[in-house]
Amino acid sequence: MPENNDNSRLTAWVRGRVQGVGFRWWTRARALELGLVGWARNTEDGRVEVVAEGPREACVKLLALLRGCDTPGRVDGVVERWSEPRGSLGGFVER
Incomplete structure (x- = not known):
């Protein structure tokens, strides 16, 4: 199996105006779409x-979304x- 499909654990700390704006809910929705488990x-x-586990490729996609302009x-x-x-x-839960 290709290495990028191996399961990984991503821990990401997101800074900015990310509390009280629906960021955790949005992150949960994106993670579920990507088939990831974890929490925000x-x-x-x-x-x-944000802690997410699943295929590395999906974790990389979530990280790109967290860094994107549509959050x-x-x-x-x-x-x-x-x-x-x-x-x-x-x-995937909001804590």
């Missing part, structure tokens, strides 16, 4: 943390971290 939550410092609010930057999937997630 607000952090105390104003960012949104609710305003994204000033996204920091990402890639790791091995833990496999303990089901569905």
Whole structure:
């Protein structure tokens, strides 16, 4: 199987005006469309943390959407971290 289809875990921290604008709901909808599992939550410092697991190609697409211009609010930057999937997630939820 090609490497880009291996499952991955993406953790992304999104900064900007991303709280109170439907960003977590929007992220959940995009992740479900891509067949990913995980969650999105607000952090105390104003960012949104997104954890998604699934095919690496789908995670890359979600990351591109998070960085895109069609998000609710305003994204000033996204920091990402890639790791091995833990496999303990089901569905995609807003926390």
